[in-house]
Amino acid sequence: MTVLSSRLDATGDEYAANRASMLERLAAVEAEHARALAGGGEKYVTRHRARGKLLARERVELLLDPDTPFLELSPLAGWGSDYAVGASIVTGIGVVEGVECVITANDPTVRGGASNPWTLKKALRANEIAYANRLPVVSLVESGGADLPSQKEIFIPGGGLFRDLTRLSAAGVPTVAVVFGNSTAGGAYVPGMSDHVIMVKEQAKVFLGGPPLVKMATGEESDDESLGGAEMHASVSGLADHFAVDERDALRLARRVVARLNRRKAHPDPGPAAPPLYGEDELLGVVPGDLKVPFDPREVIARVVDGSDFDEVKARYGGSLVVGWARLHGYPVGILANAQGVLFSEESQKAAQFIQLANQRDVPLVFLHNTTGYMVGRDYEQGGIIKHGAMMINAVANSRVPHLSVLMGASYGAGHYGMCGRAFDPRFLFAWPSAKSAVMGPQQLAGVLSIVARQSAAARGRPYDDEADAALREMVERQIESESLATFLSGRLYDDGVIDPRDTRTVLGMCLSAIHSAPVEGVRGGFGVFRM
Structure with a gap:
C-alpha cells in the first residue's frame, strides 16, 4: 500500500504548542493583509466611492x-x-x-x-x-x-x-x-x-x-x-x-x-480527485515553533496529495530528503521534501536523479522546504559535498518541467537554491507564516562574525572586547532574524505570497491548473556536466 499513515498526535501537548505558534504567526500575517485590503485608508476609500466608483x-x-x-x-x-x-x-x-x-x-x-x-x-x-x-x-x-x-x-x-x-x-x-x-x-x-x-x-x-x-x-x-x-x-x-x-x-x-478568445488549455482538466485522508486543519500543528526541531514532511504530504497516496522513491537512502510521486487535484507531481533539515551527499544525488526522472516523464515538481543547507565539516568536504550539492543545483537549474516551491520552515544557504528558491525561477513560490530564509541562521551568522573578529584581533596582537562582542552578536541576531521572516521576504517579492498552511492543497491545485494551460515538457539530456 502506498497510502501514507499519519503518526501525528493531534491531542498531544507538542501538537497544541505547534498549533498555537502557527496561529499566532498567521494572525500577524493576516493583520498585514488587512492593511493591503484597506487600500489608501478610509478617507480615500470614501472619496473614491463618492465618485460612484x-x-x-x-x-x-x-x-x-x-x-x-x-x-x-x-x-x-x-x-x-x-x-x-x-x-x-x-x-x-x-x-x-x-x-x-x-x-x-x-x-x-x-x-x-x-x-x-x-x-x-x-x-x-x-x-x-x-x-x-x-x-x-x-x-x-x-x-x-x-x-x-x-x-x-x-x-x-x-x-x-x-x-x-x-x-x-x-x-x-x-x-x-x-x-x-x-x-x-x-x-x-x-x-x-x-x-x-x-x-x-x-x-x-x-x-x-x-x-x-x-x-x-x-x-x-x-x-x-x-x-x-x-x-x-x-x-x-x-x-x-x-x-x-x-x-x-x-x-x-x-x-x-x-x-470570444477561443482559448484552449494545452492539457485538459483531470476532473474530480480524491481528497486527502487527513484534515487540512491539522497542518497547523505540524511545524514546531522552534525550527531547530525537525518534523516529518510526510505529515504534510499526507494532508495535501490526492487520497494521501504517495509512492516514495529511495526511502532507505538519503533519509534527510523525501522524494516520490503523487497526484494533486488530479495532476501528477513529483515531490521533494526536506526531512531532517541538512542535505548530505546522498540526498543531493538522490534529488538529482529524481529530477531527471521527472523531466523524462514530463511531471511537474513540488519542493517543500525545511533545510538548513548542505552539510559542512572535514569529512563531508572530503566526501564531495560540494560536487554533490552542485549536482543537485545543476539538475534544478536545468530542469524544464514546471516547479512549485513552498517554504514551510527553514530555507537557508545553498539548500534554498537546491530546493528551487526564487533565483531558480519556480513557476510559483509560496511561504507559510513559519518560514524563514537567509544565508544561514541568525545565531550561526552572528557566531561566524564573532569568530572572524576575534581571530582578526588576535592576529594584530590586540585584546578582544568580549562585552562589545556580546552586544554585536545580539544586534546581528536581531537583524538577521527580522530579515529572514516570511513577511519581510514577501514584502520584497521573494515569494508570491504568505499562505495559511490549511490552504496549501488549494493553492497548489490552482497553480497546477494554471501551469497546464501551457505545454508541460521536460528536458531530454542537456543537464550540463555532473561532477562525479
Whole structure:
C-alpha cells in the first residue's frame, strides 16, 4: 500500500504548542493583509466611492465567474518599505468565462493608483507568470502613472511593462485593458499595447500628456475629454474597441471579450480527485515553533496529495530528503521534501536523479522546504559535498518541467537554491507564516562574525572586547532574524505570497491548473556536466 499513515498526535501537548505558534504567526500575517485590503485608508476609500466608483477588488470580483476562487499574488508587496502594503495594485489568477487569466487592478485609493518601485516589481511578476503559463492578461486600469518622487527607480525598468505586453501578444497570449479612469503618460501605452481595449464613458482619460502638460509644451488649450476621453477614443482616435456606459458595463464587456478568445488549455482538466485522508486543519500543528526541531514532511504530504497516496522513491537512502510521486487535484507531481533539515551527499544525488526522472516523464515538481543547507565539516568536504550539492543545483537549474516551491520552515544557504528558491525561477513560490530564509541562521551568522573578529584581533596582537562582542552578536541576531521572516521576504517579492498552511492543497491545485494551460515538457539530456 502506498497510502501514507499519519503518526501525528493531534491531542498531544507538542501538537497544541505547534498549533498555537502557527496561529499566532498567521494572525500577524493576516493583520498585514488587512492593511493591503484597506487600500489608501478610509478617507480615500470614501472619496473614491463618492465618485460612484468601485474599489479595485470589487472590480476583480465582478470580472470573475461567480463562486470561483481568486489566487491573489504578492499581497504584502512593499511591506517594510516607505510605500503602502500591497504596492497600490492587486494581481492574481482567476477564472473569467471559464478561462484562467492573470488579472491586475490598480488601486486608485493609494496615491491615485500611482506606480512606485514595488508596484512595478509586482506587475512585472504578474506578466512573467502570464507568459510562462500562457494565461491571458486582463488589466483593470486606473493609475496616475509613475509616483514622480521615485521616478529614478521606475522609469528605466518600467519599460519592461510595455515590452511584456508586446511579447505576450506576439506569443499569442491575449491582453485586455479596461480603463476606468486615468491612464496617462507611460500608462497610456497599457491600452495602447493591449489587444483589446474597453473604456468607461466620462471616466477614462488616456493621453500621453494632460491639459497642463500640453499647455506647457505647445501653448494649446485643451480639456480631458477632447484629449483622451472614452468618447473621443471610441469615435475619433480608434484606440477604444468598446465603449462602456459605466464600470459594471465595462466589466460585462471584458467578460464577453474573454469569452470570444477561443482559448484552449494545452492539457485538459483531470476532473474530480480524491481528497486527502487527513484534515487540512491539522497542518497547523505540524511545524514546531522552534525550527531547530525537525518534523516529518510526510505529515504534510499526507494532508495535501490526492487520497494521501504517495509512492516514495529511495526511502532507505538519503533519509534527510523525501522524494516520490503523487497526484494533486488530479495532476501528477513529483515531490521533494526536506526531512531532517541538512542535505548530505546522498540526498543531493538522490534529488538529482529524481529530477531527471521527472523531466523524462514530463511531471511537474513540488519542493517543500525545511533545510538548513548542505552539510559542512572535514569529512563531508572530503566526501564531495560540494560536487554533490552542485549536482543537485545543476539538475534544478536545468530542469524544464514546471516547479512549485513552498517554504514551510527553514530555507537557508545553498539548500534554498537546491530546493528551487526564487533565483531558480519556480513557476510559483509560496511561504507559510513559519518560514524563514537567509544565508544561514541568525545565531550561526552572528557566531561566524564573532569568530572572524576575534581571530582578526588576535592576529594584530590586540585584546578582544568580549562585552562589545556580546552586544554585536545580539544586534546581528536581531537583524538577521527580522530579515529572514516570511513577511519581510514577501514584502520584497521573494515569494508570491504568505499562505495559511490549511490552504496549501488549494493553492497548489490552482497553480497546477494554471501551469497546464501551457505545454508541460521536460528536458531530454542537456543537464550540463555532473561532477562525479
